[in-house]
Each structure stands twice: as structure tokens, then as C-alpha cells.
Amino acid sequence: MHTDTERCLRAVRSKDARFDGWFFTAVLTTGIYCRPSCPVVPPKAENMVFHPSAASCQQAGFRACKRCRPDTSPGSPEWNARADSVARAMRLIHDGIVDREGVTGLAGRLGYSQRQIERQLLAELGAGPLALARAQRAQTARLLIETTTLPMAEVAFAAGFSSIRTFNDTVREVFALAPTELRARGARRSDAAAPGPRTPGVISLRLPFRAPLTPDNLFGHLAATAVPGVEEWRDGAYRRTLRLPYGHGIVALTPRPDHIACRLALTDPRDLTVAISRCRRMLDLDADPVAVDEQLRTDPLLAPLVDKAPGRRVPGTVDAAEFAVRAVLGQQVSTAAARTHAARLVTAYGTPVDDPEGGLTHLFPTTDALAALDPESLALPRSRRATLTTLVAALADGTLPLGTDSDWDEARARLHALPGFGPWTVEVIAMRALGDPDAFLPGDLGVRRSAQALGLPSTPAALTARAAAWRPWRAYAVQYLWATEDHAINILPA
Known part of the structure; x- marks a missing residue:
């Protein structure tokens, strides 16, 4: 643009x-x-x-x-709405790959040479991967300077800088202030906005978004499907544990009229950038609701739903592999039953954590931990056990890579090749775990009921044909259709 x-x-x-x-x-x-x-x-x-x-x-x-x-500013909506190499590179950079693995690691994950990635990013963004990662480090440094009392040396290394000198030079160059001056300004701003002492070890910040945003189905879905011990709704906030590259964390996310209030407790501050990026993806905060809603309003039967509650988001996840496991556990069972199955896995194979502020007890199990489970211990039909164990094995050995860098079409093909993976499971993973904004569930019972009530075609083939006009935002159309039903996923908890 x-x-x-x-x-x-x-x-x-x-x-x-x-x-x-x-x-x-x-x-x-x-x-x-x-x-x-x-x-x-x-x-x-x-x-x-x-x-x-x-x-x-x-x-x-x-x-x-x-x-x-x-x-x-909110991130560009392009990087979560596209599947090309530049968009995938940006998602990986936001997830901290350059800081952890260098440009070599970024290129390797994308299957390109370093020179190709440099050229593509320079052509579209005016900066290469190192400059983009440096800008992200500067933003992380600012957050840590303004919202914590960490010594500047710890801030520098937590933000990903290799030396104190580089940290000082970058902060001065980008913000025209020394780090100590930036902290003084941040303290005055914080005191004016919310006087009172800060909670030690907790980082509080605002996650911006593009208006409008209707939070009902977004937070309602996360709260209604929350896995006990890993997620909860408490005091008006969605809380969950996070498995992160250097440690773990607990996040509390509260919807506000003009931002999402975010409270993060991290065992290692180096994970701040990654934690924020994953929370933003989970809440779909970089979406462009105006573009989405304008397209969906072109269908006269969808337009009233959009006008009633504009700005619906697609609830995502902080861990694609975790969501894939939960999608299998949720096949052909109620939301309550899916939560029960997931909670059993968490208790048996999850990593315990302490939560002084609530009732969170575990991190969701890693795929390596789940690879050791005994299928006979699962209270599931035999066919679903086979589906789950095959999925876990593919995730654990790397033959099914699911993440921010996934090629959406390739991931779909690999999922379809696994036993027990039909169109619904594949598309719900593409929608909520991989972030494909055009993922579509024409065979979903709730979607079909809502479509029929609105006068839309209710058979999968006919609904798919009608939905061609909604592209590339069919995942958002699903949210509007689901929202017509009286279900807990559509209600913002009290």
C-alpha cells in the first residue's frame, strides 16, 4: 500500500x-x-x-x-492473510526465529537460500530479516524498559541484543532517548494511567487492534472450550499457560473497548516477544475487520449478521500442535467431553506449573510426551485412538510440521493423508491452528443449521458454491454463522 x-x-x-x-x-x-x-x-x-x-x-x-x-501499531494484516514466502517469513520473524536461529535458520525453515529471503523481504518491506528483527528487538526493549524494573543489562539481553552497547545505540537511534530517559517517560505515563504499585515479575501492557472488534465469540469460544488446568476464565479475563522457547509463562487477556489488556508472568523475559506474538495470533488482533466485513456484506443474507456485530475475529491458538491434538479429541463429541479428554492428557502428561493468581496447574503436553502414551489408557473409540496416536507420532518425528511457517495447502495434504482426518478436522486445524482466513467448514452441523435458517444453501456442495463470493474471508463467515446459535462459544462470560 x-x-x-x-x-x-x-x-x-x-x-x-x-x-x-x-x-x-x-x-x-x-x-x-x-x-x-x-x-x-x-x-x-x-x-x-x-x-x-x-x-x-x-x-x-x-x-x-x-x-x-x-x-x-497493530501488525500488518497481510502477514496472517497470506501463505507466500514473505508472509511466512514475517510470521517466523515475529515468533523470534531470527534471534534464536539467525537468518540461516529462517531460510532453512522456508526452504530458500539466505540471498533469496533477503531479496524478497527487501523488495516488499524495504528491509532485510536482520533489520526487521532489530526493529522488533527495539520494540521489545521499549516494553521491558517501560513496564518492568529489570536492570538495563537484563533488558538488553532479554530483548535479544548481543551487547549492552548495541542495545544503548539502538534505543537512542530508534527513540531518540537514552534507555534511562525512556524508563522515566514510561513511569510518568504509567503512573498517570494506572497509579499504584506494579506486581513484581508481571508485565502489563496493551495489545492494540483495528476497530471494530466484537469480543463475544472470540473470548466465548476460548472460555467455553478451555482445558482445565491449562486455561480458565477468571475475573473477566481469559488465562492460560504458555510453553515458550526459553521457559514458560501465564497470560491473562481482558477485552477492553479500545485494546486487549495483557498481563504476562514469564519465567524468562527473553520470551516476551514470542509470547506477545502468539497471543496476538490467538486473538486475531492483526486482522483488517473493515476489509473482511465489506466483502461479507456483499452477500445480502450475511449482511444483517455483519451489521449487527461487526468485527468478529477467528479464535486461534498459541500452539498449532496442541490444537491439532485437541481437534482430534473433539471429533464427534460434545465440547464438555472434549475438555474432559484433554484434561486427562494434561494431568497425565503435562508439565506442572505454579499459578499464584488462579487455578492453572499445567502446560499442555509436548508431542514427545504424548508419543509415549499407552493407547489403551485412552477412553476413546479404537479408531479415534489410532487417529490420535498417528497424529502425535507424525508431529513428534517432524513428518507433519505445523506452525507459523506452515504452507497451508501442504499442511492440508499431509493431514488428509493421516487416518481419521476428514474435511472437518483438516479445515478446523487450518482455520484455528494455521490461521488460514479462507478455511471453510461447509459440513459443520452448526454452520449448516445457521445457513438454512438464513435462507442460504445448507448442503455442503451448494454452500461451498455460494461461499465462493466470500473468499478470501470464509473463516470469518463461519464465525458469523456460528454466532447465530445459542451456544456458550458465542457468549462473553461474566
Whole structure:
């Protein structure tokens, strides 16, 4: 979008927050870059240039605006709505792969050479993987500086910097403030917004999103399907345990009118970036609801549902392998029965954790741990035991890679090849675990009932034909159809 100068100018002049994260405005006369919705008076058109990423702005020598804080914008919706190599690379970078495995690891996961990945990212984002990872480290450093009392040396290494000097230089270059000055500003802002002491070891922050957002089905689904010990709804927040690269954590997510309040307790602060990225994916916070709803409104039978509660999101997951296991446990049984089966696995094979603030007790079991389970101990039909054990074996030995870098079509093909995987299971995994916005469940009973009630075709073939006009947002159409039913997944818990 950054190449469409006239469109960018209109967004900046109208301070349109819907375009935050789509592009960034760099001001030649001041040397700063802003989000489109920056509240300051827009500069003259000839003094503005537009960039596709914060990293591109920083690489061009611009500093982040202290007023609009462009580094805290929602992410571009493109990276979760596409399956090409650039989108997959961006999802991996957000998940911290470059910091943990370097550019070599990023390229290896994507099946390209380092030079190919560099070229593709530079062409589309104006910055290579190292610059993109550096921009992300700077944002993580800012969060840790402003929301914790960690010594600066610990902040530097937790954010992924290799040295204190690099950390200091980057913070000064990106934010035009020394780390200690940034902490002082953050303390004043925090005290004004929420006076009172901070909880030691807990990081509190806001997760931004593009409005509108209807939280009912999003949090209702997560709460209604919560696995005891791993997830819970408590005091108006969805809470769950997180297995992370360097340790584990517990997150509490609370819907607010203009943001999601996030409280993170981490055993290792180096996991902050990854934890935030996974929570954002789970809540689908980088979606572009305006684009989605405009497309779905073109169907006159769907339009009333969209107008009634615009901005529905697709509830995702923080761990694709975990969700795949839970999808199999949920085949042809009630939500309550699926939770019971999952809870038994958690108790038997999960890793215990302490939760001083609630009732969470375990991390969901790893696939390696589940690979050791005795099929005869499962209170499931024999065919479902075979499906589960085959899935777990494929996940454990790497023949079924599921993650942020998955090729959606390839993952579907590998899932279909496993015994017991029909269209419903494959598509629900594609929708909620892999994040494909066009995943579709025409054979789902709830979808068919809702379609029939609305006057839409109710047979899978006919509904699929009708839904061609909803592409590439059919996963969102499913959320609107599900929301017509009186079910706990559609109700925001009290």
C-alpha cells in the first residue's frame, strides 16, 4: 500500500487508525516516522515519504515519533492473510526465529537460500530479516524498559541484543532517548494511567487492534472450550499457560473497548516477544475487520449478521500442535467431553506449573510426551485412538510440521493423508491452528443449521458454491454463522 501515495495521503490527513501498521509516514523535515493516525498536524505532502515497515523507516535513518509511538501499531494484516514466502517469513520473524536461529535458520525453515529471503523481504518491506528483527528487538526493549524494573543489562539481553552497547545505540537511534530517559517517560505515563504499585515479575501492557472488534465469540469460544488446568476464565479475563522457547509463562487477556489488556508472568523475559506474538495470533488482533466485513456484506443474507456485530475475529491458538491434538479429541463429541479428554492428557502428561493468581496447574503436553502414551489408557473409540496416536507420532518425528511457517495447502495434504482426518478436522486445524482466513467448514452441523435458517444453501456442495463470493474471508463467515446459535462459544462470560 505504501506505493499508493494518494491513498496514503488521504489516510494521514484523516488520521485513519484503520491503516496503522499498513504503512508508516516518514517526515523529511523532522527525521521522524509516525503511524497514519498520529495526532499531530500532518506535514506538507512534499515532506512525507511512505514506508512499508518500521524497520524500513529506521534503516532510512528516521526515529520513532514520541507522540504516536508507531512501533506499537497493530501488525500488518497481510502477514496472517497470506501463505507466500514473505508472509511466512514475517510470521517466523515475529515468533523470534531470527534471534534464536539467525537468518540461516529462517531460510532453512522456508526452504530458500539466505540471498533469496533477503531479496524478497527487501523488495516488499524495504528491509532485510536482520533489520526487521532489530526493529522488533527495539520494540521489545521499549516494553521491558517501560513496564518492568529489570536492570538495563537484563533488558538488553532479554530483548535479544548481543551487547549492552548495541542495545544503548539502538534505543537512542530508534527513540531518540537514552534507555534511562525512556524508563522515566514510561513511569510518568504509567503512573498517570494506572497509579499504584506494579506486581513484581508481571508485565502489563496493551495489545492494540483495528476497530471494530466484537469480543463475544472470540473470548466465548476460548472460555467455553478451555482445558482445565491449562486455561480458565477468571475475573473477566481469559488465562492460560504458555510453553515458550526459553521457559514458560501465564497470560491473562481482558477485552477492553479500545485494546486487549495483557498481563504476562514469564519465567524468562527473553520470551516476551514470542509470547506477545502468539497471543496476538490467538486473538486475531492483526486482522483488517473493515476489509473482511465489506466483502461479507456483499452477500445480502450475511449482511444483517455483519451489521449487527461487526468485527468478529477467528479464535486461534498459541500452539498449532496442541490444537491439532485437541481437534482430534473433539471429533464427534460434545465440547464438555472434549475438555474432559484433554484434561486427562494434561494431568497425565503435562508439565506442572505454579499459578499464584488462579487455578492453572499445567502446560499442555509436548508431542514427545504424548508419543509415549499407552493407547489403551485412552477412553476413546479404537479408531479415534489410532487417529490420535498417528497424529502425535507424525508431529513428534517432524513428518507433519505445523506452525507459523506452515504452507497451508501442504499442511492440508499431509493431514488428509493421516487416518481419521476428514474435511472437518483438516479445515478446523487450518482455520484455528494455521490461521488460514479462507478455511471453510461447509459440513459443520452448526454452520449448516445457521445457513438454512438464513435462507442460504445448507448442503455442503451448494454452500461451498455460494461461499465462493466470500473468499478470501470464509473463516470469518463461519464465525458469523456460528454466532447465530445459542451456544456458550458465542457468549462473553461474566
